[in-house]
Amino acid sequence: MLNYIWGGLIVSSLAFALVSDIGDFSSDRYRNGSPLPVSVSFDEGYDPSARLQNVTVRIAAQAFSDHFHVDQSADSEWTGTLLQTDEGRELRFAYEAAVPEPLETICAHTGRGDCRAALDGQPTEEVWAAGVVFRPVRWVKMNAIASAALDFAETAVTLALGLIGGLGLWMGLLKIAEASGLLYALIRLTQPAIRLLFPKVPRNHPALGMIVLNLTANMLGLGNAATPLGIKAMQELQTLNPTDDTATDSMVMLLAMNTASVQLVPPVLLVAIMGLQINQLFFSIVITTALSLVVAIAAARLLGCLKRFRLSS
Amino acid sequence: MNVLHILIDYASALVLPLLLVGFPLYGMFKKVRVYEVFVEGAKEGFNVAVMIIPYLIAILFAIGMFRASGAMDFLTDLLRPLLAVIRFPAEVIPMAIVRPLTGSGSAAIVLEMIGQFGEDSILVKMAATMFGSTETTFYVIAVYFGAINIRKTRHAVPAGLIADTFAMLAAVYVVLWLFG
Numbered sequence: 001m002l003n004y005i006w007g008g009l010i011v012s013s014l015a016f017a018l019v020s021d022i023g024d025f026s027s028d029r030y031r032n033g034s035p036l037p038v039s040v041s042f043d044e045g046y047d048p049s050a051r052l053q054n055v056t057v058r059i060a061a062q063a064f065s066d067h068f069h070v071d072q073s074a075d076s077e078w079t080g081t082l083l084q085t086d087e088g089r090e091l092r093f094a095y096e097a098a099v100p101e102p103l104e105t106i107c108a109h110t111g112r113g114d115c116r117a118a119l120d121g122q123p124t125e126e127v128w129a130a131g132v133v134f135r136p137v138r139w140v141k142m143n144a145i146a147s148a149a150l151d152f153a154e155t156a157v158t159l160a161l162g163l164i165g166g167l168g169l170w171m172g173l174l175k176i177a178e179a180s181g182l183l184y185a186l187i188r189l190t191q192p193a194i195r196l197l198f199p200k201v202p203r204n205h206p207a208l209g210m211i212v213l214n215l216t217a218n219m220l221g222l223g224n225a226a227t228p229l230g231i232k233a234m235q236e237l238q239t240l241n242p243t244d245d246t247a248t249d250s251m252v253m254l255l256a257m258n259t260a261s262v263q264l265v266p267p268v269l270l271v272a273i274m275g276l277q278i279n280q281l282f283f284s285i286v287i288t289t290a291l292s293l294v295v296a297i298a299a300a301r302l303l304g305c306l307k308r309f310r311l312s313s
Numbered sequence: 314m315n316v317l318h319i320l321i322d323y324a325s326a327l328v329l330p331l332l333l334v335g336f337p338l339y340g341m342f343k344k345v346r347v348y349e350v351f352v353e354g355a356k357e358g359f360n361v362a363v364m365i366i367p368y369l370i371a372i373l374f375a376i377g378m379f380r381a382s383g384a385m386d387f388l389t390d391l392l393r394p395l396l397a398v399i400r401f402p403a404e405v406i407p408m409a410i411v412r413p414l415t416g417s418g419s420a421a422i423v424l425e426m427i428g429q430f431g432e433d434s435i436l437v438k439m440a441a442t443m444f445g446s447t448e449t450t451f452y453v454i455a456v457y458f459g460a461i462n463i464r465k466t467r468h469a470v471p472a473g474l475i476a477d478t479f480a481m482l483a484a485v486y487v488v489l490w491l492f493g
Contacts, residue, residue: 001470002454009375013382020383144381152377156369160362163456168358173336175354176347180340220325225332231361231460238461246465247458252472255457259413259473260480261448265325269416270445273423277432281441282318284491288446288483296476303468303475 017141024140029068030106032138035120035131037063040082040091046123048084055082057093057132064100072100082119089119091132109143110135163227170228174210183209197257197297198250200240207236211254218258221265230258253300260296263289361460368459372451376414385410401485404430408440409481413450413474420444435492442484447477 024030036059043054057078064072080093092114099107099115107115120131177183187209194208201207210233217226237251247255266285271278303309340347379385389406396406404426412419423444426437450473458466 001468002466005470006371006375009379012384013375013378016382016384016387141382145378148377148381149374152373153370155377156373157366159373160366160369160456163365164358164362166358167361168355171357171361172351172353172355173333175350176340176345177336179345179350180336180343182336182339182343216328220321220328222325222329225329227456228358230457234457234461234463235361238463245463247463247467247469251458251463252467252469255454255469256472256476258457259448259450259453260476261446263445264321266445269420270423270441273420273427274432274441277437278441280492281438281445284438284442284484284487285445287487288442288480291483291487292446292476292480295479296472299472299475300468303472306468309468 013145017145020141021139025138029102030134030137031067032136033133034067035133036067038130038132040119040123040128040130041126042082042123042128043079046125046128048123051084053082053084055080055091057091064103068102070101076100080114089123091117091119105140106134106137109137109140166224167228167231170225171232174213174229174232177209178206186212197253200248200250201237202240205236205240207233207240207250210236214254215257215262219262219264221263221267223267226258230254249300249304252304253297256296256300257293260293261289262293364462365456365459368455369452372455373415376451380411380415380418399482400489401482402436402439404436405439405443405485408443412443412447412481413477416449416452419449435488438492439485439488442488443481446484447480450474450477 039058039060041056041058043056047053057080059076061072061075064070064076076099078093080091083090083092094114103115110116115134117132117134120133121128123130174183177186183206184204187204187206190212191203191208194212195201195203198208198211210229214226214229214233217223217229233254234251237248237254240250241248264286266274266278266281274281337347337351340350385407388410389403392406392410393403397403408419408422408426411422423437423440426434426440430436450470454466454469454473458464458469
Protein backbone atom coordinates (compact mmCIF):
# COMPACT_ATOMS: atom_id res chain seq x y z
CA MET A 1 0.00 0.00 0.00
CA LEU A 2 2.69 2.46 1.02
CA ASN A 3 4.60 1.54 -2.15
CA TYR A 4 1.68 2.70 -4.28
CA ILE A 5 1.02 5.87 -2.29
CA TRP A 6 4.70 6.80 -2.28
CA GLY A 7 5.13 6.16 -5.98
CA GLY A 8 1.84 7.91 -6.64
CA LEU A 9 2.91 11.04 -4.79
CA ILE A 10 6.14 11.27 -6.78
CA VAL A 11 4.68 10.51 -10.19
CA SER A 12 1.67 12.75 -9.69
CA SER A 13 3.81 15.66 -8.55
CA LEU A 14 5.79 15.36 -11.77
CA ALA A 15 2.57 15.20 -13.77
CA PHE A 16 1.01 18.21 -12.06
CA ALA A 17 4.21 20.23 -12.36
CA LEU A 18 4.45 19.40 -16.05
CA VAL A 19 0.82 20.32 -16.74
CA SER A 20 1.18 23.57 -14.84
CA ASP A 21 4.40 24.53 -16.63
CA ILE A 22 3.04 23.69 -20.05
CA GLY A 23 -0.04 25.75 -19.20
CA ASP A 24 2.20 28.71 -18.30
CA PHE A 25 4.16 28.20 -21.48
CA SER A 26 1.16 28.06 -23.80
CA SER A 27 -0.57 31.03 -22.20
CA ASP A 28 2.73 32.95 -22.15
CA ARG A 29 1.99 33.81 -18.52
CA TYR A 30 5.34 35.43 -17.85
CA ARG A 31 5.64 37.26 -21.22
CA ASN A 32 9.23 36.10 -21.60
CA GLY A 33 11.31 38.51 -23.68
CA SER A 34 8.70 41.20 -24.21
CA PRO A 35 9.27 44.58 -22.53
CA LEU A 36 6.96 45.80 -19.73
CA PRO A 37 6.45 49.59 -20.06
CA VAL A 38 7.56 51.47 -16.94
CA SER A 39 8.58 55.01 -16.13
CA VAL A 40 11.93 55.52 -14.46
CA SER A 41 12.85 58.74 -12.67
CA PHE A 42 16.31 59.50 -11.35
CA ASP A 43 16.47 60.66 -7.77
CA GLU A 44 19.46 62.94 -8.42
CA GLY A 45 19.11 63.52 -12.17
CA TYR A 46 20.52 61.28 -14.87
CA ASP A 47 24.29 60.95 -15.04
CA PRO A 48 25.38 59.07 -18.20
CA SER A 49 28.78 58.15 -16.76
CA ALA A 50 27.67 56.85 -13.33
CA ARG A 51 27.81 53.09 -12.82
CA LEU A 52 25.14 52.94 -10.09
CA GLN A 53 22.29 55.41 -9.66
CA ASN A 54 19.23 55.43 -7.43
CA VAL A 55 15.99 55.38 -9.34
CA THR A 56 12.25 55.16 -8.74
CA VAL A 57 10.27 52.86 -11.00
CA ARG A 58 6.56 53.28 -11.62
CA ILE A 59 4.33 50.74 -13.30
CA ALA A 60 0.93 51.99 -14.34
CA ALA A 61 -1.93 49.65 -13.46
CA GLN A 62 -3.21 49.73 -17.04
CA ALA A 63 0.19 48.90 -18.54
CA PHE A 64 0.64 46.02 -16.06
CA SER A 65 -2.82 44.60 -16.77
CA ASP A 66 -2.34 44.82 -20.55
CA HIS A 67 1.09 43.26 -20.39
CA PHE A 68 0.32 40.25 -18.18
CA HIS A 69 -3.40 39.92 -18.99
CA VAL A 70 -4.39 40.19 -15.34
CA ASP A 71 -6.55 42.58 -13.36
CA GLN A 72 -4.35 45.06 -11.55
CA SER A 73 -6.17 48.07 -10.17
CA ALA A 74 -3.38 50.03 -8.46
CA ASP A 75 -0.20 51.57 -9.83
CA SER A 76 2.93 50.24 -8.22
CA GLU A 77 6.15 52.03 -7.38
CA TRP A 78 9.52 50.77 -6.23
CA THR A 79 12.89 52.24 -5.50
CA GLY A 80 15.92 50.51 -6.89
CA THR A 81 19.25 51.03 -8.53
CA LEU A 82 20.23 51.35 -12.17
CA LEU A 83 23.46 49.65 -13.13
CA GLN A 84 25.16 50.87 -16.33
CA THR A 85 27.86 48.77 -17.94
CA ASP A 86 29.13 48.21 -21.47
CA GLU A 87 26.79 45.26 -21.70
CA GLY A 88 23.72 47.44 -21.21
CA ARG A 89 21.57 48.78 -18.40
CA GLU A 90 20.20 46.66 -15.61
CA LEU A 91 17.54 47.59 -13.10
CA ARG A 92 17.63 46.07 -9.62
CA PHE A 93 14.96 46.52 -7.04
CA ALA A 94 14.11 44.78 -3.80
CA TYR A 95 10.68 43.19 -3.89
CA GLU A 96 9.78 42.77 -0.24
CA ALA A 97 6.99 45.23 -0.93
CA ALA A 98 3.93 43.45 -2.27
CA VAL A 99 4.66 42.78 -5.89
CA PRO A 100 1.58 41.73 -7.84
CA GLU A 101 1.53 38.31 -9.50
CA PRO A 102 2.91 37.12 -11.86
CA LEU A 103 5.73 39.58 -11.26
CA GLU A 104 6.39 38.07 -7.83
CA THR A 105 7.04 34.67 -9.37
CA ILE A 106 9.28 36.23 -12.00
CA CYS A 107 11.31 38.05 -9.34
CA ALA A 108 11.54 35.02 -7.09
CA HIS A 109 12.66 32.94 -10.05
CA THR A 110 15.30 35.22 -11.53
CA GLY A 111 16.88 37.09 -8.64
CA ARG A 112 18.55 36.48 -5.32
CA GLY A 113 16.63 38.69 -2.91
CA ASP A 114 16.25 41.45 -5.47
CA CYS A 115 14.51 41.61 -8.81
CA ARG A 116 16.70 42.19 -11.86
CA ALA A 117 15.74 43.17 -15.37
CA ALA A 118 17.34 44.65 -18.51
CA LEU A 119 16.23 48.13 -19.55
CA ASP A 120 15.42 49.13 -23.12
CA GLY A 121 15.76 52.57 -24.67
CA GLN A 122 17.75 55.70 -24.08
CA PRO A 123 17.56 57.41 -20.65
CA THR A 124 16.32 60.98 -20.53
CA GLU A 125 16.86 63.72 -17.98
CA GLU A 126 13.34 63.77 -16.56
CA VAL A 127 10.99 60.77 -16.47
CA TRP A 128 12.21 58.04 -18.75
CA ALA A 129 9.61 55.85 -20.39
CA ALA A 130 11.48 52.58 -20.62
CA GLY A 131 10.69 48.95 -21.18
CA VAL A 132 11.95 46.33 -18.71
CA VAL A 133 12.71 42.87 -19.94
CA PHE A 134 12.92 40.26 -17.21
CA ARG A 135 15.01 37.19 -17.57
CA PRO A 136 12.92 34.43 -19.11
CA VAL A 137 10.94 32.34 -16.62
CA ARG A 138 10.38 28.71 -17.57
CA TRP A 139 9.64 25.45 -15.76
CA VAL A 140 8.63 27.15 -12.52
CA LYS A 141 6.95 24.09 -10.99
CA MET A 142 9.57 21.66 -12.27
CA ASN A 143 12.24 23.65 -10.46
CA ALA A 144 9.97 23.92 -7.44
CA ILE A 145 9.49 20.17 -7.04
CA ALA A 146 13.21 19.50 -7.44
CA SER A 147 14.19 22.01 -4.80
CA ALA A 148 11.36 20.88 -2.51
CA ALA A 149 12.64 17.31 -2.70
CA LEU A 150 16.09 18.40 -1.55
CA ASP A 151 14.74 20.72 1.14
CA PHE A 152 12.51 18.05 2.62
CA ALA A 153 15.25 15.43 2.54
CA GLU A 154 17.32 17.80 4.67
CA THR A 155 14.34 18.44 6.93
CA ALA A 156 13.96 14.69 7.44
CA VAL A 157 17.50 14.42 8.75
CA THR A 158 17.06 17.44 11.01
CA LEU A 159 13.84 16.01 12.40
CA ALA A 160 15.32 12.56 13.00
CA LEU A 161 18.44 13.91 14.67
CA GLY A 162 16.26 16.19 16.79
CA LEU A 163 14.71 13.07 18.27
CA ILE A 164 18.01 11.80 19.69
CA GLY A 165 17.82 13.71 22.97
CA GLY A 166 14.25 12.76 23.82
CA LEU A 167 14.81 9.18 22.72
CA GLY A 168 17.90 8.80 24.88
CA LEU A 169 16.21 10.33 27.90
CA TRP A 170 13.12 8.13 27.75
CA MET A 171 14.97 4.95 26.87
CA GLY A 172 17.19 5.51 29.88
CA LEU A 173 14.25 6.17 32.19
CA LEU A 174 12.32 3.18 30.87
CA LYS A 175 15.32 0.96 31.47
CA ILE A 176 15.23 2.02 35.11
CA ALA A 177 11.47 1.44 35.26
CA GLU A 178 11.99 -2.02 33.85
CA ALA A 179 14.88 -2.92 36.15
CA SER A 180 13.08 -1.67 39.24
CA GLY A 181 9.87 -3.55 38.47
CA LEU A 182 7.82 -0.35 38.28
CA LEU A 183 6.88 -1.10 34.69
CA TYR A 184 5.49 -4.50 35.67
CA ALA A 185 3.38 -2.96 38.42
CA LEU A 186 1.91 -0.65 35.80
CA ILE A 187 1.33 -3.60 33.47
CA ARG A 188 -0.48 -5.65 36.12
CA LEU A 189 -2.72 -2.66 36.80
CA THR A 190 -3.64 -1.88 33.20
CA GLN A 191 -3.39 -5.11 31.26
CA PRO A 192 -7.01 -6.26 31.65
CA ALA A 193 -8.06 -3.20 29.65
CA ILE A 194 -5.13 -2.84 27.30
CA ARG A 195 -5.00 -6.51 26.29
CA LEU A 196 -8.50 -6.16 24.85
CA LEU A 197 -6.89 -4.03 22.14
CA PHE A 198 -3.67 -6.04 21.94
CA PRO A 199 -4.78 -9.64 22.49
CA LYS A 200 -1.70 -11.12 20.84
CA VAL A 201 0.72 -9.63 23.36
CA PRO A 202 1.34 -12.16 26.15
CA ARG A 203 0.39 -11.31 29.73
CA ASN A 204 2.96 -9.31 31.71
CA HIS A 205 4.97 -8.46 28.59
CA PRO A 206 6.89 -5.14 28.81
CA ALA A 207 5.28 -3.97 25.54
CA LEU A 208 1.99 -3.49 27.40
CA GLY A 209 3.58 -1.04 29.80
CA MET A 210 5.20 0.96 27.02
CA ILE A 211 1.89 1.10 25.17
CA VAL A 212 0.12 2.44 28.26
CA LEU A 213 2.77 5.12 28.75
CA ASN A 214 2.65 6.06 25.07
CA LEU A 215 -1.12 6.41 25.02
CA THR A 216 -1.09 8.38 28.28
CA ALA A 217 1.53 10.81 26.97
CA ASN A 218 -0.52 11.21 23.79
CA MET A 219 -3.66 11.90 25.74
CA LEU A 220 -2.00 14.58 27.81
CA GLY A 221 -0.59 16.29 24.73
CA LEU A 222 3.02 15.45 25.63
CA GLY A 223 4.17 14.91 22.06
CA ASN A 224 7.86 15.02 22.96
CA ALA A 225 7.44 12.12 25.35
CA ALA A 226 4.87 10.22 23.32
CA THR A 227 7.15 9.62 20.34
CA PRO A 228 10.05 7.99 22.27
CA LEU A 229 7.58 5.95 24.32
CA GLY A 230 5.80 4.83 21.16
CA ILE A 231 9.09 3.84 19.56
CA LYS A 232 10.02 1.86 22.66
CA ALA A 233 6.63 0.14 22.54
CA MET A 234 7.25 -0.72 18.89
CA GLN A 235 10.65 -2.17 19.79
CA GLU A 236 9.04 -4.38 22.40
CA LEU A 237 6.39 -5.48 19.92
CA GLN A 238 9.16 -6.27 17.44
CA THR A 239 10.56 -8.84 19.88
CA LEU A 240 7.26 -10.72 19.45
CA ASN A 241 7.34 -10.43 15.66
CA PRO A 242 8.09 -13.71 13.84
CA THR A 243 9.24 -11.74 10.77
CA ASP A 244 11.85 -9.02 10.35
CA ASP A 245 10.18 -6.51 8.13
CA THR A 246 6.41 -7.07 8.30
CA ALA A 247 4.14 -5.27 10.73
CA THR A 248 2.11 -7.38 13.17
CA ASP A 249 -1.54 -6.76 14.09
CA SER A 250 -0.47 -5.25 17.41
CA MET A 251 1.91 -2.84 15.67
CA VAL A 252 -0.77 -1.69 13.26
CA MET A 253 -3.18 -1.20 16.17
CA LEU A 254 -0.68 0.91 18.10
CA LEU A 255 0.11 2.92 14.98
CA ALA A 256 -3.55 3.51 14.16
CA MET A 257 -4.21 4.67 17.71
CA ASN A 258 -1.27 7.06 17.47
CA THR A 259 -2.25 8.49 14.09
CA ALA A 260 -5.78 9.03 15.36
CA SER A 261 -4.08 10.73 18.32
CA VAL A 262 -6.02 10.43 21.53
CA GLN A 263 -5.56 14.03 22.58
CA LEU A 264 -7.29 15.54 25.56
CA VAL A 265 -4.85 18.45 25.53
CA PRO A 266 -4.37 20.29 22.25
CA PRO A 267 -0.85 20.23 20.79
CA VAL A 268 1.43 23.09 21.83
CA LEU A 269 1.72 24.37 18.28
CA LEU A 270 -2.04 24.77 17.94
CA VAL A 271 -2.25 26.55 21.29
CA ALA A 272 0.44 28.95 20.09
CA ILE A 273 -1.44 29.61 16.85
CA MET A 274 -4.93 29.97 18.26
CA GLY A 275 -4.17 31.82 21.51
CA LEU A 276 -7.18 32.26 23.77
CA GLN A 277 -9.57 30.85 21.18
CA ILE A 278 -8.23 27.39 21.94
CA ASN A 279 -10.40 27.15 25.10
CA GLN A 280 -13.53 27.16 22.98
CA LEU A 281 -12.24 24.27 20.95
CA PHE A 282 -11.63 21.90 23.85
CA PHE A 283 -14.87 19.98 23.37
CA SER A 284 -14.86 19.91 19.60
CA ILE A 285 -11.32 18.48 19.64
CA VAL A 286 -12.06 15.90 22.34
CA ILE A 287 -15.25 14.70 20.64
CA THR A 288 -13.60 14.50 17.21
CA THR A 289 -10.50 12.74 18.47
CA ALA A 290 -12.57 10.23 20.46
CA LEU A 291 -14.73 9.42 17.43
CA SER A 292 -11.74 9.02 15.15
CA LEU A 293 -10.03 6.80 17.72
CA VAL A 294 -12.99 4.43 17.66
CA VAL A 295 -12.86 4.37 13.86
CA ALA A 296 -9.09 3.80 13.90
CA ILE A 297 -9.41 0.84 16.27
CA ALA A 298 -12.25 -0.66 14.23
CA ALA A 299 -10.36 -0.14 10.97
CA ALA A 300 -7.16 -1.68 12.33
CA ARG A 301 -9.07 -4.67 13.68
CA LEU A 302 -11.30 -5.27 10.66
CA LEU A 303 -8.77 -4.61 7.90
CA GLY A 304 -6.42 -7.06 9.61
CA CYS A 305 -8.92 -9.82 8.90
CA LEU A 306 -9.01 -9.07 5.18
CA LYS A 307 -7.27 -11.61 3.02
CA ARG A 308 -4.99 -9.14 1.29
CA PHE A 309 -3.62 -7.87 4.61
CA ARG A 310 -3.19 -11.27 6.30
CA LEU A 311 0.11 -11.69 8.05
CA SER A 312 1.01 -14.85 6.15
CA SER A 313 0.72 -13.19 2.75
CA MET B 314 -17.52 20.04 32.80
CA ASN B 315 -15.01 22.78 33.55
CA VAL B 316 -13.65 20.66 36.38
CA LEU B 317 -12.65 18.02 33.85
CA HIS B 318 -10.85 20.64 31.81
CA ILE B 319 -8.86 21.86 34.83
CA LEU B 320 -8.10 18.32 35.94
CA ILE B 321 -6.65 17.44 32.53
CA ASP B 322 -4.61 20.65 32.55
CA TYR B 323 -3.12 19.73 35.94
CA ALA B 324 -2.37 16.17 34.88
CA SER B 325 -0.73 17.41 31.70
CA ALA B 326 1.53 19.76 33.61
CA LEU B 327 2.44 17.38 36.43
CA VAL B 328 2.80 13.96 34.84
CA LEU B 329 6.11 14.68 33.13
CA PRO B 330 8.03 15.94 36.18
CA LEU B 331 6.54 13.14 38.26
CA LEU B 332 7.69 10.48 35.79
CA LEU B 333 11.14 12.05 35.40
CA VAL B 334 11.66 11.98 39.14
CA GLY B 335 9.49 8.99 39.99
CA PHE B 336 11.28 6.42 37.82
CA PRO B 337 14.77 7.00 39.26
CA LEU B 338 13.40 7.47 42.78
CA TYR B 339 11.56 4.17 42.72
CA GLY B 340 14.65 2.56 41.19
CA MET B 341 16.82 3.82 44.05
CA PHE B 342 14.25 2.54 46.51
CA LYS B 343 14.50 -0.89 44.83
CA LYS B 344 18.31 -0.73 44.96
CA VAL B 345 18.73 -0.45 41.18
CA ARG B 346 22.04 1.15 40.12
CA VAL B 347 20.05 3.93 38.48
CA TYR B 348 22.86 5.87 36.79
CA GLU B 349 24.42 2.85 35.17
CA VAL B 350 21.09 1.48 34.00
CA PHE B 351 19.99 4.86 32.65
CA VAL B 352 23.12 5.30 30.55
CA GLU B 353 22.81 1.82 29.17
CA GLY B 354 19.26 2.51 28.02
CA ALA B 355 20.00 5.99 26.70
CA LYS B 356 22.73 4.61 24.44
CA GLU B 357 20.03 3.31 22.14
CA GLY B 358 18.62 6.77 21.42
CA PHE B 359 21.20 7.65 18.83
CA ASN B 360 20.92 4.40 16.89
CA VAL B 361 17.14 4.59 16.75
CA ALA B 362 17.24 8.16 15.44
CA VAL B 363 19.73 7.18 12.75
CA MET B 364 17.60 4.17 11.77
CA ILE B 365 14.62 6.45 11.22
CA ILE B 366 16.47 8.75 8.80
CA PRO B 367 16.03 6.75 5.55
CA TYR B 368 12.32 6.21 6.20
CA LEU B 369 11.75 9.86 7.00
CA ILE B 370 13.69 11.04 3.93
CA ALA B 371 11.60 8.76 1.72
CA ILE B 372 8.28 9.97 3.10
CA LEU B 373 9.08 13.65 3.46
CA PHE B 374 10.68 14.22 0.08
CA ALA B 375 7.71 12.67 -1.73
CA ILE B 376 5.31 14.81 0.30
CA GLY B 377 7.44 17.92 -0.29
CA MET B 378 7.39 17.36 -4.05
CA PHE B 379 3.67 16.74 -4.03
CA ARG B 380 2.99 19.99 -2.19
CA ALA B 381 5.32 22.01 -4.39
CA SER B 382 3.76 20.69 -7.60
CA GLY B 383 0.46 22.49 -7.00
CA ALA B 384 -1.39 19.18 -6.89
CA MET B 385 -3.21 20.38 -3.78
CA ASP B 386 -5.08 23.08 -5.72
CA PHE B 387 -6.11 20.53 -8.30
CA LEU B 388 -7.35 18.09 -5.65
CA THR B 389 -9.26 20.87 -3.91
CA ASP B 390 -11.03 21.73 -7.17
CA LEU B 391 -11.73 18.08 -7.80
CA LEU B 392 -13.23 17.47 -4.34
CA ARG B 393 -15.15 20.74 -4.11
CA PRO B 394 -18.35 19.65 -5.92
CA LEU B 395 -18.33 16.21 -4.25
CA LEU B 396 -17.96 17.62 -0.76
CA ALA B 397 -20.42 20.45 -1.34
CA VAL B 398 -23.13 17.77 -1.42
CA ILE B 399 -22.41 16.85 2.22
CA ARG B 400 -22.08 20.50 3.39
CA PHE B 401 -18.31 20.23 3.70
CA PRO B 402 -17.00 23.80 3.18
CA ALA B 403 -14.54 24.21 0.31
CA GLU B 404 -12.32 26.52 2.40
CA VAL B 405 -11.24 23.71 4.72
CA ILE B 406 -10.54 21.13 1.99
CA PRO B 407 -6.81 22.06 1.74
CA MET B 408 -6.49 21.52 5.49
CA ALA B 409 -8.16 18.11 5.26
CA ILE B 410 -5.76 17.05 2.51
CA VAL B 411 -2.57 18.43 4.07
CA ARG B 412 -3.16 17.33 7.68
CA PRO B 413 -2.07 13.67 7.29
CA LEU B 414 0.87 14.72 5.11
CA THR B 415 2.69 17.44 7.02
CA GLY B 416 2.42 19.04 10.45
CA SER B 417 4.19 22.29 9.60
CA GLY B 418 2.20 22.62 6.39
CA SER B 419 -1.11 22.28 8.17
CA ALA B 420 -0.05 24.75 10.87
CA ALA B 421 0.71 27.22 8.07
CA ILE B 422 -2.78 26.67 6.66
CA VAL B 423 -4.41 27.41 10.01
CA LEU B 424 -2.38 30.63 10.27
CA GLU B 425 -3.30 31.61 6.73
CA MET B 426 -6.98 30.98 7.42
CA ILE B 427 -6.82 33.08 10.60
CA GLY B 428 -5.42 35.94 8.50
CA GLN B 429 -8.17 35.50 5.96
CA PHE B 430 -11.23 34.78 8.13
CA GLY B 431 -10.26 35.75 11.70
CA GLU B 432 -9.93 33.55 14.80
CA ASP B 433 -13.66 33.68 15.48
CA SER B 434 -14.80 32.27 12.17
CA ILE B 435 -16.35 28.84 12.09
CA LEU B 436 -14.03 27.82 9.25
CA VAL B 437 -10.96 28.45 11.41
CA LYS B 438 -12.60 26.48 14.23
CA MET B 439 -13.03 23.56 11.84
CA ALA B 440 -9.44 23.73 10.63
CA ALA B 441 -8.09 24.02 14.18
CA THR B 442 -10.21 21.09 15.31
CA MET B 443 -8.83 19.04 12.43
CA PHE B 444 -5.31 20.03 13.47
CA GLY B 445 -5.87 19.26 17.13
CA SER B 446 -7.70 15.99 16.79
CA THR B 447 -5.45 14.08 14.36
CA GLU B 448 -1.78 13.39 13.83
CA THR B 449 0.54 13.64 10.85
CA THR B 450 -0.15 10.07 9.78
CA PHE B 451 2.72 9.60 7.33
CA TYR B 452 5.26 11.06 9.74
CA VAL B 453 4.10 8.74 12.51
CA ILE B 454 4.32 5.74 10.17
CA ALA B 455 7.84 6.68 9.07
CA VAL B 456 9.08 7.24 12.61
CA TYR B 457 7.43 4.32 14.40
CA PHE B 458 8.02 1.71 11.73
CA GLY B 459 11.39 3.17 10.72
CA ALA B 460 12.67 2.74 14.26
CA ILE B 461 12.21 -1.04 14.03
CA ASN B 462 12.91 -1.44 10.30
CA ILE B 463 9.39 -2.42 9.34
CA ARG B 464 9.00 -2.00 5.58
CA LYS B 465 5.87 -4.03 4.91
CA THR B 466 3.25 -1.93 6.65
CA ARG B 467 0.21 -4.11 5.82
CA HIS B 468 -3.03 -2.34 6.74
CA ALA B 469 -1.42 0.48 8.75
CA VAL B 470 -1.78 3.09 6.01
CA PRO B 471 -5.40 2.33 5.08
CA ALA B 472 -6.42 2.16 8.75
CA GLY B 473 -4.71 5.49 9.45
CA LEU B 474 -6.23 7.16 6.41
CA ILE B 475 -9.73 5.85 7.12
CA ALA B 476 -9.49 7.28 10.64
CA ASP B 477 -8.16 10.57 9.22
CA THR B 478 -10.94 10.87 6.66
CA PHE B 479 -13.48 10.21 9.36
CA ALA B 480 -11.84 12.76 11.68
CA MET B 481 -11.94 15.46 8.98
CA LEU B 482 -15.64 14.90 8.42
CA ALA B 483 -16.32 14.66 12.15
CA ALA B 484 -14.44 17.93 12.80
CA VAL B 485 -16.72 19.78 10.37
CA TYR B 486 -19.96 18.38 11.77
CA VAL B 487 -18.95 18.61 15.43
CA VAL B 488 -17.99 22.27 14.97
CA LEU B 489 -21.23 22.94 13.09
CA TRP B 490 -23.14 21.25 15.88
CA LEU B 491 -21.35 23.11 18.71
CA PHE B 492 -21.00 26.53 17.09
CA GLY B 493 -23.20 26.53 13.97
